[in-house]
Amino acid sequence: MVIAAGIGGCGESHPGASADTGKALDLPQKIAQKLMLDIRYFCPDMQRPAAGKAGNRxxxxxxxxxxxxxASMIRDTDLGGIILFADNLENSAQIVRLNRALQQAAAESRSGLPLLIGIDQEGGRVNRLPRNEAAAFAGNMAIGATYAREGDRFASATAVVMADQLRALGFNVNFAPTLDVNSNPDNPVINVRSYSEKPQVVADLGSASVAAFQRRGVAATVKHFPGHGDTSVDSHTGLPRVERSLEQARAVDLLPFQQVILNAQPALTMTAHIQYPALDTTTLTSRxxxxxxxxxxxxxxxxxxxxREEMGYQGVIVTDSLNMAGISDYFTPEEAVVNTFAAGADIALMPIKIRYPEDLVQLDRLIGRVVSAVEAGELSLDELDVSLARVQRLKQTYIDNQxxxxxxxxxxxxxxxxLATAEHRVLADNLASAALTHIFTPRASALPVIDGKTQQVQVLAPNRAIGEAFSIALAQVSDAKVSVLSPLRAADEVSQSDADILIVASIVPGESAVELGGMEDLPTLQERIVDQETLYEIYRQSLSAASARGAKTVFISMRSPYEAARFKALADVHLASFDYKAFIGPDRTLEGPIYRALANALVSSEPASxxxxxxxxVSDALHASNASTSDEG
Structure with missing residues (x-):
């Protein structure tokens, strides 16, 4: 099947596919072009569960x-864009077919305008493509850890690969990179998604990433403007407030955005659902x-x-998901879209959820409300046309008609x-190795952790999946016997053991089997402890027991490094990997670049680079467990 192309893209010209395209559209079509929905789930044979009724799912x-x-919804409304999530993506063949079906539906619309198809492919904890097929990279903070030695090499190289992967699959927009400066250890939503706590490092690495994505034909998105790095509330679950002065805002949060706009001209900028009184004290009336x-x-x-005015940004402004609590707790979808368009946003992302056939009328209702706002003068038609022209230019530039x-x-x-390119996985391994960092400088006598005399190693992790990944990787570099401990029995097992080494691998925020890529299918990998403080107490007791009998102790922060301070006196070696992701490979065993990198580091006499x-x-350690996971970007 060949799909008809409705707009010039990637350097091609197309009659009428410019700012003039908007003049041929009626008002509802124009508004629909400024909307991007998710299709994560849909149940065509079900009705939405009634509130308070048992038996509904x-x-x-x-x-x-x-x-x-x-498909009819896209065709009948001239919808402008779709965002896909990991739930939608099984394998490369299926992804290609889904994206082609989406574009076919758009080609059959009255305008024939193709879709923006977006994804959150940041790397690290926010990785949507199937890991068993597409090489996955450690995230931004891992890249930040390489900056002193490597400069922007990994920021550029990983963006090139991710762009090639995405474009081959039919995506044209990536909601990455994150330009938030993680200046708050309590930050529950950004954390290791940030390159650094230093604004200039964030700016340098962000510029390299944006330039590489766009050089390879994928529109990059810098986020979350004006800066989500100094928050202690997750905007998926609440509305954060940033208490900085105007001078601090310009020196920290705004600086990366200003520099990346000047250096790399990002195609899109994503907004943050945060209150920032130093930048605006305007009030709105909530629902x-x-x-x-x-x-x-x-x-x-x-x-x-x-x-727009101060920074001179000419690209497309897209909202973060409007169904996040930071917006949806205070405004109806219609209010949110009208208000964000009035504020200057070009694309409203995920304002409504379409999960059942009866939900389809929500889109018509939303478009109708925005039409009414234009007709009543709440929204300027001239501004809407200028905004639409920006969206169409984005499509012209990045939709790959070939x-x-x-x-x-x-x-x-x-x-x-x-996706099968071998060099991609080599790059993932190289980044994982280069990113490994000693949180505190170890004694020279502590390295190598594992040597030829080591006979037994114990591994303690939040669940057996992580321990098994370590066991498999360590078996490739050492003949030592590796025992994976159950957290519930770990302290007693360590006390009664004569193991030479205890490795504690911690993940904060707590991981899930789904995040690790299908591990819910393996019953032996399901053991979990929910309470983080309980887990920390188990780590403390186990490390103390191992030290008391003279064993070497290693504490590895596999996600957020801030927690390591509470174990500073309890471990001989403290490593930060900034990543813990693994996947089930072709031989049904767990593998991942970070585990290979850690295994090699543990048998090396050289310190991590x-x-x-x-x-x-030390004060950071008291708050490390506040972090949480989220699905959207």
Whole structure:
């Protein structure tokens, strides 16, 4: 199947596919072009559960093939974009077919305008592509740890690979990189998604990443403007407030955005659902009737004033997901979209959830409300047309019509070949090794941790999956016997053992089997401890018991490094890996670049080469367990 192309892309010209394209659209079409929805789940044969009724279940059927109802929605409304999540992505052939079906539906719309198809492919903890097929990279803070020795090499190289992967699969927008400066150890949502606590490092690495993505034909998105790094509330679950002065805001949070805009001209900038009174004290009326400070996503002063006028940004402004609590707890979807368009946003991301057939009317209702806002003068038609022109220019530049015109079989084969590139996995291994960092300088006598005399190693991790990944990797570099401990029995087992070494591998925020890539299918990998403080106490007791009998002790922070301070006196070696992700390989065993890198480091007499991109102090340790995971970007 060859899909008709509705707009010039990637350097091609197309009559009418410029700013004039908008003039041929009616008002509802124009508004629909400024909306981007998710299709994570859809249940065509179910009804939305009624509130308070037993026996109903939520829709959790992933969309991996495009249902007729959703194809019709795209075709009938001229919807502008779709964002896909890991639930939608099984393998390269399926992803190609889904993205082609999405573009086919758009080609059959009245305008024929193709879709922006976006994804959050940051690397590290936010990685949507299937890891068993597409090489996955440690995230931004890992790259930040390499900056002192490698400069922006890994930021650029990983972005090139991710862009090639995404473009081969039919994506044209990546919601990455993150430019938030992680200046708050309590930050529950950014944390290791940040390159560094130093604004200039963030700016340098962000510029390299944006330039590389866009050089390879994928639109990059810098986020979360005006800066989400100094928050202690997750905007997925609440509305954070940043208490900085204007001078601090310009020197820290705004600096990376300003420099990346000047150096790399990012195609998109994503807003943050945060209140930032130093930048705007405008108030809005919430759905409950209360006056509240306007979140940045709904702030004209921040989006149009600071970003557009002061920074001279000419690209597309896209909101973070509008169904996050930082917006949806205070505004209806219709209010949120009208307010963000009035503030200067070009694309409203995920304002509504379409999960059941009866939800489809929500899109018509939303578009109708925005039409009414334009007709009533709440929104300027001239501003809407200028905004639409920016969206169409984005499509002209980054939608790959050559990919769209490929025969399906050719597109499937091409994607598989790109994802199978051996050099991609070599790069992932090199980054994992280069990022490993000693949080505290170890004594020279502590290295190597594992040597030829080592006979037994114990590994303690939040669940057996992590321990098994360590065991498999260590078996490749050492003949020592590796025992994986159950957290619930670890302290007693360590006390009664004569093992030479105890390795504690900690993950904060706590991991999930789903995040690790399908491990829910292996019953032996399901053991979990939910309470983080209980787990920390087990780590403390186990490390103390091992030290008391003269064993070497190693503490590895596999996600956020701030927690290591509470174990500073209990371990001989403290390592930060900034990543813990593994996947089930072709032989049904766990593997991952970070485990190979850690195994090699533990048998090396040379110290790890990374340098800490954030400051770890004793006070940070008290708050490390506040971090949490989230699905959206």
């Amino acid at each position: 939520q829709c959790n059927n992933p969309v991996t093939e495009l249902p007729l109802e959703l 409950s009737g209360e006056q509240m400070l306007a979140p940045a996503t709904l702030s004209r002063k921040i989006l149009s004033g600071i970003l 990919w769209v015109r490929l025969e399906e079989g050719e597109a499937v084969d091409s994607a598989a070949a790109v 990374g340098q800490m991109p954030v400051t770890v102090s």
